[in-house]
Amino acid sequence: MRSSTKKKVDPLSYHLTPKHELLTAEQAFEVLKSLGVTPDQLPWMRASDPVAKAIGARPGDLVKVTRKNPLGGEVVIYRYIISG
Amino acid sequence: MEDKVIKGVGFGILSPDEIRKISVTAIITSEVYDEDGTPIEGGVMDPRLGVIEPGQKCPTCGNQLGQCPGHFGHIELVRPVVHIGFVKHVNDFLSATCRKCGRIKLPEEEIDRYLKIYRAIQSRWQSASKRLVDYVKKTASKATTCPHCGTEQLKIKLEKPITFYEEGKEGLTKLTPSDIRERLERIQDKDVELMGLNPKTSRPELMVLTVLPVPPVTMRPSIMIESGIRAEDDLTHKLVDIIRINERLKESIDAGAPQLIIEDLWDLLQYHISTYFDNEIPGLPPAKHRSGRPLRTLAQRLKGKEGRFRGNLSGKRVDFSARTVISPDPSISIDEVGVPTDVAKILTVPEKVTDWNIEEMRQLVMNGPEKWPGANYIIRPDGRRVDLRYVKDRKALAEGLTPNYIVERHIMNNDVVLFNRQPSLHRISIMAHRARVLPGRTFRLNLLVCPPYNADFDGDEMNLHTPQSEEAVAEAKELMTVHKNILTPRYGGPIMGGTQDYISGAYLMTVKTTLLTKEELSKLLGPVKYSGDVPEPAILSPRPYWTGKQVVSMFLPDNFNFRGPANVSSGTRICKDEDCPHDSFILIKKGKLLTGVFDKKGLGNQQPESVLHWLIKEYPEDYGLWIMDNLFKLFIRFAEIRGLTMTYNDVKIPAEAVSKIAEQSKETRKEIENLIAKFERGELEPIPGRTLEESLENYILDALDKLRNSAGETGSSYLDPFNNAYIMARTGARGSLLNLTQMSAMLGQQSIRGERIKRGYKGRVIPHFKQGDISPEARGFIYSSFSRGLNPIEMFFHAAAGREGLVDTAVRTSQSGYMQRRLINALSDVRLEYDGTVRNISGDLIQTFYGYDGVHPMKSVHGKAIDINRAIERVVGWKR
Ligand SMILES: [Mg+2]
Ligand SMILES: [Zn+2]
Ligand SMILES: [Zn+2]
Ligand SMILES: [Zn+2]
Numbered sequence: 001m002r003s004s005t006k007k008k009v010d011p012l013s014y015h016l017t018p019k020h021e022l023l024t025a026e027q028a029f030e031v032l033k034s035l036g037v038t039p040d041q042l043p044w045m046r047a048s049d050p051v052a053k054a055i056g057a058r059p060g061d062l063v064k065v066t067r068k069n070p071l072g073g074e075v076v077i078y079r080y081i082i083s084g
Numbered sequence: 085m086e087d088k089v090i091k092g093v094g095f096g097i098l099s100p101d102e103i104r105k106i107s108v109t110a111i112i113t114s115e116v117y118d119e120d121g122t123p124i125e126g127g128v129m130d131p132r133l134g135v136i137e138p139g140q141k142c143p144t145c146g147n148q149l150g151q152c153p154g155h156f157g158h159i160e161l162v163r164p165v166v167h168i169g170f171v172k173h174v175n176d177f178l179s180a181t182c183r184k185c186g187r188i189k190l191p192e193e194e195i196d197r198y199l200k201i202y203r204a205i206q207s208r209w210q211s212a213s214k215r216l217v218d219y220v221k222k223t224a225s226k227a228t229t230c231p232h233c234g235t236e237q238l239k240i241k242l243e244k245p246i247t248f249y250e251e252g253k254e255g256l257t258k259l260t261p262s263d264i265r266e267r268l269e270r271i272q273d274k275d276v277e278l279m280g281l282n283p284k285t286s287r288p289e290l291m292v293l294t295v296l297p298v299p300p301v302t303m304r305p306s307i308m309i310e311s312g313i314r315a316e317d318d319l320t321h322k323l324v325d326i327i328r329i330n331e332r333l334k335e336s337i338d339a340g341a342p343q344l345i346i347e348d349l350w351d352l353l354q355y356h357i358s359t360y361f362d363n364e365i366p367g368l369p370p371a372k373h374r375s376g377r378p379l380r381t382l383a384q385r386l387k388g389k390e391g392r393f394r395g396n397l398s399g400k401r402v403d404f405s406a407r408t409v410i411s412p413d414p415s416i417s418i419d420e421v422g423v424p425t426d427v428a429k430i431l432t433v434p435e436k437v438t439d440w441n442i443e444e445m446r447q448l449v450m451n452g453p454e455k456w457p458g459a460n461y462i463i464r465p466d467g468r469r470v471d472l473r474y475v476k477d478r479k480a481l482a483e484g485l486t487p488n489y490i491v492e493r494h495i496m497n498n499d500v501v502l503f504n505r506q507p508s509l510h511r512i513s514i515m516a517h518r519a520r521v522l523p524g525r526t527f528r529l530n531l532l533v534c535p536p537y538n539a540d541f542d543g544d545e546m547n548l549h550t551p552q553s554e555e556a557v558a559e560a561k562e563l564m565t566v567h568k569n570i571l572t573p574r575y576g577g578p579i580m581g582g583t584q585d586y587i588s589g590a591y592l593m594t595v596k597t598t599l600l601t602k603e604e605l606s607k608l609l610g611p612v613k614y615s616g617d618v619p620e621p622a623i624l625s626p627r628p629y630w631t632g633k634q635v636v637s638m639f640l641p642d643n644f645n646f647r648g649p650a651n652v653s654s655g656t657r658i659c660k661d662e663d664c665p666h667d668s669f670i671l672i673k674k675g676k677l678l679t680g681v682f683d684k685k686g687l688g689n690q691q692p693e694s695v696l697h698w699l700i701k702e703y704p705e706d707y708g709l710w711i712m713d714n715l716f717k718l719f720i721r722f723a724e725i726r727g728l729t730m731t732y733n734d735v736k737i738p739a740e741a742v743s744k745i746a747e748q749s750k751e752t753r754k755e756i757e758n759l760i761a762k763f764e765r766g767e768l769e770p771i772p773g774r775t776l777e778e779s780l781e782n783y784i785l786d787a788l789d790k791l792r793n794s795a796g797e798t799g800s801s802y803l804d805p806f807n808n809a810y811i812m813a814r815t816g817a818r819g820s821l822l823n824l825t826q827m828s829a830m831l832g833q834q835s836i837r838g839e840r841i842k843r844g845y846k847g848r849v850i851p852h853f854k855q856g857d858i859s860p861e862a863r864g865f866i867y868s869s870f871s872r873g874l875n876p877i878e879m880f881f882h883a884a885a886g887r888e889g890l891v892d893t894a895v896r897t898s899q900s901g902y903m904q905r906r907l908i909n910a911l912s913d914v915r916l917e918y919d920g921t922v923r924n925i926s927g928d929l930i931q932t933f934y935g936y937d938g939v940h941p942m943k944s945v946h947g948k949a950i951d952i953n954r955a956i957e958r959v960v961g962w963k964r
Contacts, residue, residue, distance in 0.1 A: 035921070040209050041928045071947070075936045078929075083215065 011050040018067035028062040045079040059083040096285025100295040107158035114328040136305040154300025162334045164261040168358040170291035182230035186270025189227035217280035265292040318379040322360045413528035419566040421517035422528025428521045432492040446482040463490040502549040505537040512536035516564035535689040567709035573942035577692030587817035589719030590682040598632035633677040639715040646672040651685040651816040684816025734809035735827040737802040752791040792832035799829025831866035834885035
């Protein structure tokens with residue numbers, strides 16, 4: 001079947017994947033405080049997302065994503081992990 | 085009475101008792117009127133349900149038409165019926181709960197645990213609580229035995245749209261609405277809560293109707309059509325149907341009719357009540373009027389473009405507005421709009437009478453509604469409105485005017501008005517203009533503001549609105565004035581700018597050969613607001629002459645520098661820098677145009693990083709307004725004086741060229757014949773990845789394309805590049821080289837969906853060819869030019885290809901309109917907060933920093949915060 005022959009790919013090493021970091025509870029709390037948001041007001045990411053799986057993010061976690069901006073410089077965004 | 089403050093709005097489902105409580109009467113008969121046309125008590129038009137005729141007095145509340153809000157009645161249903169809007173919820177409840185004891189099919193501890201979590205997060209994290217409910221529903225539906233009573237569970241099947249079955253070992257058993265209601269009644273309050281509903285307001289059994297509210301007649305009035313026949317509202321028709329079936333069902337049950345007949349009637353009742361709520365249910369045939377027209381029932385009143393929400397609530401109609409055809413007026417300012425006197429006499433502005441304007445206001449009141457400028461109403465200090473149409477002695481009224489009166493005076497010159505053209509796709513589709521009252525019946529606008537509105541004058545109409553308060557006027561002036569919106573917020577380039585004759589005029593004016601005598605110069609500067617000096621003439625002897633470049637330079641600021649190519653810099657007349665004989669490289673040093681011409685690239689609309697762009701961006705708004713009003717007027721004047729027209733001779737090519745093109749055509753035709761012959765012999769070399777037929781088609785297309793190009797080149801080489809038609813094409817004013825070659829040399833291949841035309845009869849497009857003829861002329865190639873004329877067959881192909889363009893635009897506009905609507909609805913509540921973040925109304929974070937660079941596109945250069953090259957050019961540009 002397909003699943004047995006499927007090649008394992010590490011999404012983190014792919015050149016288009018931006019940097020994802022799992023935040024500790026303290027870091028997450030700090031971020032929420034500085035942005036003045038509740039977790040569900042952040043953009044979401046599913047726990048089943050390949051990157052979320054790769055960095056071991058579980059529902060309720062916050063992930064810091066650092067990506068390159070076409071206008072130059074780096075942009076930091078945060079994602080709230082939801083189940084599914 | 086003490087003032088009450090609305091704290092919130094709650095939603096719930098009406099219970100049968102509540103329905104009976106708000107009802108003024110039970111509706112018991114399907115009869116509506118008796119013989120003499122009076123409504124029957126207990127029928128759907130029962131007088132107690134409200135007043136719909138003038139002069140009547142409501143038996144329930146005593147009010148007359150307009151005051152009586154209308155009153156509900158109710159129908160007692162003989163058998164319950166599932167509410168069509170709740171079918172999904174009913175399905176969820178039936179699937180997730182036990183068929184015997186009605187508990188959620190999860191162990192008690194789990195229910196308690198989830199409920200605890202649910203209550204904790206419900207108010208704070210709605211989205212998370214919704215996911216929890218979904219999870220509970222999903223897992224509970226999977227259970228095969230009840231953890232509470234141990235009963236074996238059967239699968240619930242919903243057969244769309246409304247029939248529920250239970251799937252046992254012996255097959256399907258139908259669940260009647262009565263069965264369903266019984267099961268739903270058994271569900272405990274705390275289980276209802278965990279299913280995501282508030283048991284206090286929305287018990288699940290209320291989703292199965294036993295009593296149906298009858299809406300007041302005020303929301304379904306009957307109308308009198310000519311000859312005094314009464315036409316009832318669709319809802320009334322539907323209610324009559326429901327009552328009739330309800331009656332028949334009752335009779336059948338009372339008479340002990342067979343179960344089958346009762347079930348049929350019951351289903352029919354379900355159908356009528358379902359379509360009463362929504363007549364567009366997938367899987368249910370819509371209920372129809374006798375004429376075959378589908379009935380417009382409750383959901384249809386709310387849904388869609390003409391529905392209550394989009395049609396009446398978001399789409400309100402307004403006063404103080406006008407609409408008429410637009411026409412051009414190059415002599416008014418770009419921030420003016422010409423308003424017909426007839427319109428000005430209807431649109432009004434409320435103006436407070438003060439010690440300073442009282443004499444003016446008296447004069448306006450004396451002029452009255454018929455004479456512009458006048459006034460239509462006055463509002464006295466006690467708030468009473470006086471309609472000046474019915475005042476006999478306006479003079480006395482004017483004398484009686486004192487401060488604190490308000491005069492609703494006619495629109496006058498320089499009043500701020502909003503001007504709009506649909507579709508309002510971006511914010512500059514509505515701009516603030518100064519009114520200019522003019523004779524005539526059309527709105528007049530300056531041609532330079534056509535691009536933001538996307539307006540032309542082939543019958544376009546536009547709307548005009550008059551702000552009614554000082555605040556509104558101030559806001560319009562500060563934010564929406566035309567000259568504050570020359571740069572588009574889309575990308576920061578100038579959206580307004582030269583079009584068509586402005587471009588040709590600018591070119592003709594700035595071209596090297598233009599020399600102006602003192603008289604000509606005076607004639608040009610006459611209508612223009614220019615008060616600076618006139619420079620020394622460039623030529624002194626035999627008589628003084630000014631160059632066009634000198635005249636244009638008079639309008640440029642002294643510290644303005646610019647380098648860049650013009651539109652005419654192309655082909656053989658390309659200029660890489662200012663040391664170039666073709667004079668197509670613009671060089672401006674210290675506000676003097678030294679080389680190059682002004683054309684589309686320099687002054688055109690939507691041309692970023694052009695002369696016009698920097699003039700608008702780097703100098704004050706008033707300067708931008710002034711240059712748009714005056715310099716551009718000069719170009720039009722010049723074009724008028726010189727004359728600019730197009731003649732047949734502009735596209736006529738000599739006989740020599742015609743025969744050259746004919747020769748080329750003959751060669752290509754032969755070439756294609758050879759290709760076809762080769763193909764038939766099977767010797768054709770296929771293109772990799774293509775079939776032989778596709779390859780042949782490709783070869784033919786290539787050959788024909790080459791023919792059209794070479795014919796075009798031959799043709800245009802005989803045209804005078806300085807004739808008017810060619811000038812318009814080269815400067816970008818109107819038309820292209822392709823248009824010129826199509827007029828002078830050859831039209832070329834007509835195509836549909838990018839292919840040679842092939843649809844029509846079997847094996848041929850039109851019966852003038854043999855079947856299977858794939859020669860150029862049989863598949864839409866046109867050897868003729870527009871000036872030579874098309875033969876009927878060519879004409880047909882040209883029309884067929886032209887049709888495709890029309891169809892495409894029609895389809896594209898409807899599709900992009902829908903896309904725009906969805907985008908706007910999704911983005912309408914997104915805003916920039918003071919902390920630089922972008923959030924929506926519920927506080928969801930969209931961007932952590934506006935655009936991730938914090939740059940407002942309108943203030944940017946092509947999206948960038950700064951253009952380094954331009955910054956350098958500004959400072960040292962003239963030094964190189
Ligand atoms: Mg039009
Ligand atoms: Zn992909
Ligand atoms: Zn009433
Ligand atoms: Zn049970």
